[in-house]
Amino acid sequence: MDQSKAPVLEALTAYHESGQIPFTPPGHKQGRGADPRVRAVLGDAVFRSDVLATSGLDDRTSSGGVLEEAQALMAEAVGAEHAFFSTCGSSLSVKSAMLSVAGPHEKLLVGRDAHKSVVSGLILSGIRPVWVDPQWDAERHLAHAPSAAAFEAAFREHPDARGALVTTPTPYGTCSDLAAIAEVCHRRGVPLIVDEAWGAHLPFHPDLPTWAMDAGADVCVTSVHKMGSGLEQSSVFHLQGDLVRPEVLKSREDLLGTTSPSVLVYAALDGWRRQMVEHGKALYDDALALAGQVRARIDGIDGMRVHGRADFCGPDLAADLDPLQIIIDISAWEVTGYRAADWLRERHRINLHVADHRRISAQLTHADDADSAAVLLTALSDLAAHAGSLRTGRPVEVPPPSRLRLEQAALPRDAFFGPTEQVPWEEAEGRIAAEMLTPYPPGIPAALPGERLDKEVLRYLRSGVEAGMVVPDAVDTEAKSIRVVRER
Ligand SMILES: Cc1ncc(COP(=O)(O)O)c(C=O)c1O
Incomplete structure (x- = not known):
C-alpha cells in the first residue's frame, strides 16, 4: 500500500475544499454556533474539522472507504492482519477484546496487575476471571506482568479457560515475555489478548521492546494518545491469526462504542501512522x-x-x-x-x-x-x-506481596450489581468488596468487586489516601468507608 497516503486527512481536506454544508450534527456547524469564548480557547481548527464520519467525512454509505483504507494502512504499517480505530480509548478496546474471547460465566486468565478497564469489562460481561499472579518485586514493592510459567500453571488448573489477557508494558514500562505466553496459549488453541495501552510506539523502532503482533499475540490494544501522537481517547485494536474472528471483534466494539466517533481522533491516528512509517x-x-x-x-x-x-x-x-x-x-x-x-x-x-x-x-x-x-x-x-x-511523616503501609492477593469470593459482576452497603473501613475486613478501589495512576485496582478485603489492603488504602494517594473510583474517595456486599 502507499504509506505516504493519509486517507482521513485527505478526505477532511476535500470536505473543506468542496465547501460541504452540514444539516447534520455536530450542532456547532464547523464552529459557527460555538461561543467565541470557547473558540478563543480551543481554536477554530478544532471545530472546523469536527465533522460527522458518515454524511460528512465520507458519504452516507461510506462508499469512499476512507476509514477502511486508513485502518488497512495502519495494519500494514505495524504488521497486523487487521486494525480497527476506536475513539473511546483502550478502556473500550480492551473490553471489546475480552468480549470477543469469552462470554458470561466463561473463564479468562487475567494477570492481576490489570488496569481498571479490564475489571470493568469483567463486571459488565460476567466473565469469570482466573487471576494470574504478577511477578512481585518484594524489595521494591512493584509488580511486573506474570510469567509464561504462571499462565501455564493457571491453564493446567483451568483447562476450560477461553484465553488469556496480559498487560505489557506496565505503566512502569516493564514488559513480559510475550512470545512465551503466546506459545502457552496457542498450544491450547486459545487466543492471547495483550493490553499494550502503553506500547503504541513499539512497532516503530527495533531497540524498543518487542511489539505484541511480532510476538505472536492474537489481539492487541494500544492507546495511541499515551505514547504516540494520537489525540486523547484514540485507540487501535490489532488482530492476527484465526483464533478471534474480525467480525466478532467488530461486533463487540459496535456493542460498546459510540455512534458518533470523533473524526478529529481518526485524523490524528491516520497522521500518526504516516509519521511513524516515514x-x-x-x-x-x-x-x-x-x-x-x-x-x-x-x-x-x-x-x-x-x-x-x-x-x-x-x-x-x-x-x-x-x-x-x-x-x-x-x-x-x-x-x-x-x-x-x-x-x-x-x-x-x-x-x-x-x-x-x-x-x-x-x-x-x-x-x-x-x-x-x-x-x-x-x-x-x-x-x-x-x-x-x-517529608510528611505519614508513611504508606504497603503490604507484602502475599497479602496483596485477595480471595475472589464472588464474580465481579455479582458483587458489583448485588445488594450492597457502605461500612466504616475498620469494619470492612473480611467483607466482600462491591466496588473497585484503585490508586490512580497507575490504575490497577488494589481491590475489586468480589474480592474479600483484608486488613493489610484496607490499611494500605487508608494510609495511602492520608499520604496523598488518589482513589477516584471509590464511593468514598477518602476510603474512610467502603462499599461491600450485603451478606445474609
Ligand atoms: C494498562 C492500561 N490499559 C488500559 C488503559 C485505558 O486506556 P485509555 O485511557 O486509552 O482508555 C490504561 C490507561 O491508563 C492503562 O494504563
Whole structure:
C-alpha cells in the first residue's frame, strides 16, 4: 500500500475544499454556533474539522472507504492482519477484546496487575476471571506482568479457560515475555489478548521492546494518545491469526462504542501512522538517545535511583523495559511520590506520569528534546535540594506481596450489581468488596468487586489516601468507608 497516503486527512481536506454544508450534527456547524469564548480557547481548527464520519467525512454509505483504507494502512504499517480505530480509548478496546474471547460465566486468565478497564469489562460481561499472579518485586514493592510459567500453571488448573489477557508494558514500562505466553496459549488453541495501552510506539523502532503482533499475540490494544501522537481517547485494536474472528471483534466494539466517533481522533491516528512509517526510526533514535542521557543524569542526583534493566529485568522479574518510561525511586528521602509530584507541579509547572508511595516517573516520547529534558533535570535537582522539607511523616503501609492477593469470593459482576452497603473501613475486613478501589495512576485496582478485603489492603488504602494517594473510583474517595456486599 502507499504509506505516504493519509486517507482521513485527505478526505477532511476535500470536505473543506468542496465547501460541504452540514444539516447534520455536530450542532456547532464547523464552529459557527460555538461561543467565541470557547473558540478563543480551543481554536477554530478544532471545530472546523469536527465533522460527522458518515454524511460528512465520507458519504452516507461510506462508499469512499476512507476509514477502511486508513485502518488497512495502519495494519500494514505495524504488521497486523487487521486494525480497527476506536475513539473511546483502550478502556473500550480492551473490553471489546475480552468480549470477543469469552462470554458470561466463561473463564479468562487475567494477570492481576490489570488496569481498571479490564475489571470493568469483567463486571459488565460476567466473565469469570482466573487471576494470574504478577511477578512481585518484594524489595521494591512493584509488580511486573506474570510469567509464561504462571499462565501455564493457571491453564493446567483451568483447562476450560477461553484465553488469556496480559498487560505489557506496565505503566512502569516493564514488559513480559510475550512470545512465551503466546506459545502457552496457542498450544491450547486459545487466543492471547495483550493490553499494550502503553506500547503504541513499539512497532516503530527495533531497540524498543518487542511489539505484541511480532510476538505472536492474537489481539492487541494500544492507546495511541499515551505514547504516540494520537489525540486523547484514540485507540487501535490489532488482530492476527484465526483464533478471534474480525467480525466478532467488530461486533463487540459496535456493542460498546459510540455512534458518533470523533473524526478529529481518526485524523490524528491516520497522521500518526504516516509519521511513524516515514520518520519513526529517526524520531526514536533521538528519543532513545535522549532517554539514555536523561536517565544517567537523574541517577546522578543525590537520593534518586533510576530503575533500568538491571533492577527490573531478570528470571523472576520482567523480560524487558521501555527506557522512555523513567521510573525514579525516591524512597531514600522518605518522601512519597505523591508529595514530590505535587511539589514539582506547584513549583516548576512539571506534571509527572506515575507517582506512588515511593516513586515518581517521567514519560519521555518522540516529542521531547534537549530543552524539555533540561527543564525536567533542573526541576528534579531542585526537588532533591528541598527533599528534607517534603517529608510528611505519614508513611504508606504497603503490604507484602502475599497479602496483596485477595480471595475472589464472588464474580465481579455479582458483587458489583448485588445488594450492597457502605461500612466504616475498620469494619470492612473480611467483607466482600462491591466496588473497585484503585490508586490512580497507575490504575490497577488494589481491590475489586468480589474480592474479600483484608486488613493489610484496607490499611494500605487508608494510609495511602492520608499520604496523598488518589482513589477516584471509590464511593468514598477518602476510603474512610467502603462499599461491600450485603451478606445474609
Ligand atoms: C494498562 C492500561 N490499559 C488500559 C488503559 C485505558 O486506556 P485509555 O485511557 O486509552 O482508555 C490504561 C490507561 O491508563 C492503562 O494504563
